[in-house]
Amino acid sequence: MSIADNLKKYKSEVESDGVKLIAVSKTQPIESILEAYHAGQRIFGENHVQEMVDKEAQLPKDIEWHLIGHLQTNKVKYIAPFVKLIHGVDSLKLLQEIDKQAAKNKRVIDCLLQVYIADEDTKFGLGFDEVIELLRSDEYAALKNIRIVGLMGIATNTRNEKQITFEFNELKVFFDGIKVSFFRREDSFKEISTGMSADYKIAIEEGSTMVRIGSSIFGKRIIKHFKNNVSAN
Numbered sequence: 001m002s003i004a005d006n007l008k009k010y011k012s013e014v015e016s017d018g019v020k021l022i023a024v025s026k027t028q029p030i031e032s033i034l035e036a037y038h039a040g041q042r043i044f045g046e047n048h049v050q051e052m053v054d055k056e057a058q059l060p061k062d063i064e065w066h067l068i069g070h071l072q073t074n075k076v077k078y079i080a081p082f083v084k085l086i087h088g089v090d091s092l093k094l095l096q097e098i099d100k101q102a103a104k105n106k107r108v109i110d111c112l113l114q115v116y117i118a119d120e121d122t123k124f125g126l127g128f129d130e131v132i133e134l135l136r137s138d139e140y141a142a143l144k145n146i147r148i149v150g151l152m153g154i155a156t157n158t159r160n161e162k163q164i165t166f167e168f169n170e171l172k173v174f175f176d177g178i179k180v181s182f183f184r185r186e187d188s189f190k191e192i193s194t195g196m197s198a199d200y201k202i203a204i205e206e207g208s209t210m211v212r213i214g215s216s217i218f219g220k221r222i223i224k225h226f227k228n229n230v231s232a233n
Contacts, residue, residue: 002035003032003035003036003039003217003218003219004035004036004038004039006216006217006218007023007036007039007040007041007217008039010213010216010217011040011041014200014204014211014213017204018209019204019208019209019210019211020043020209020210020211021041021043021211021213022043022044022045022066022068022193022210022211022212022213023036023041023043023044023045023213023214023217023218024044024045024046024047024068024196024212024213024214024215024217025044025045025046025055025214025218026045026046026047026048026051026069026214027051028214028218030055030058030059032218033055033059034059036217036218037059037060037063042062042063042064043063043064043066043084044063044064044065044066045065045066045067045068045087045212045214046065046066046067046068046069047067047068047069047070048069049067049071049072049075049078049079050078052065052067052079052083053078053079056082064084064085065079065082065083065084066083066084066085066086066087067079067083067085067086067087067088068087068088068193068212069088070088070090070124071086071088071089071094073093073094073097076094076097076098076100076101077101077104080098080101080102080104080105080107080109081105081107083109084110085110085111085112085149086098086109086110086111086112087112087114087152087193088112088114088124088152089111089112089113089114090113090114090124090125090126091126092134092137092139092140095111095134095140095143095146096139096143098111098145098146099143099144099145099146100145102145102146103144103145107145108144108145108146108147109145109146109147110146110147110149110188111146111147111148111149112148112149112150112151112152112191112193113126113131113134113148113150113151113152114126114151114152114153114154115127115128115131115151115152115153115171115174116153117153117154117155117167117168117170117171118153118154118155118156118157118167119156119158119163119167120156120157125153125154128174131151131174131178132178132181135148135178135181135182147188148183148189149188149189149190149191150175150189150190150191150192150193150209151171151174151175151178151191151192151193152192152193152194153167153168153171153192153193153194154194154196155167155168155194155199155203161202164199164202165202165205165206168194168195168199168202168203168205168206168207168208169206169207171192171194171206171207172192172206172207175192175207190209191209191210192207192208192209192210193208193209193210193211193212194206194208194210194211195208195210195211195212196211196212196213196214197213197214197215197216200212200213
């Protein structure tokens with residue numbers, strides 16, 4: 001099936017539930033992203049800052065770029081002029097840098113706090129108590145150019161669907177508590193970014209408002225293909 005056919009399948013399935021589909025385009029060449037764009041996709045997710053900057057310069061300006069990978073503070077300045085949503089905010093230090101760079105660009109940048117829900121040491125994220133501590137802090141209250149619009153989490157990489165369901169449900173319950181405690185009057189706090197190709201159906205059942213799907217739309221990633229494409233432009 002073509003990228004357009006794959007995209008149509010997922011858009012009809014995901015968006016019928018009111019969930020946003022993020023097409024994960026990391027390592028994909030410009031041509032593949034354009035095929036998805038012409039098939040109606042407007043939200044694309046990238047893991048690496050430099051790759052996203054390169055692509056943003058070459059692709060239509062009505063694309064919403066989401067940074068979904070781990071973000072280092074020294075890289076924020078490169079995406080601050082255009083990024084729509086940063087999914088993986090896992091520290092106050094990073095949030096402060098995003099606020100600083102957003103102010104320089106006279107913008108307010110939307111962010112999701114990444115919460116650690118997996119039973120794996122390799123995942124990033126804040127603990128539940130750390131999220132509450134951050135939101136209660138004077139340092140957070142001083143930030144004027146960021147907006148927390150929800151939470152993000154990555155489940156354990158396992159075939160145990162009960163465990164995945166539990167982890168996504170735990171995040172949804174936590175989200176509901178945070179909404180009541182800190183964002184009761186803010187309609188913008190509404191996003192839960194969970195679910196990828198292998199577990200997006202469970203994520204949607206457990207309250208996800210955004211799912212991130214890549215290879216199931218674009219096919220297998222060929223890293224050198226993208227790099228060759230960039231050097232040719």
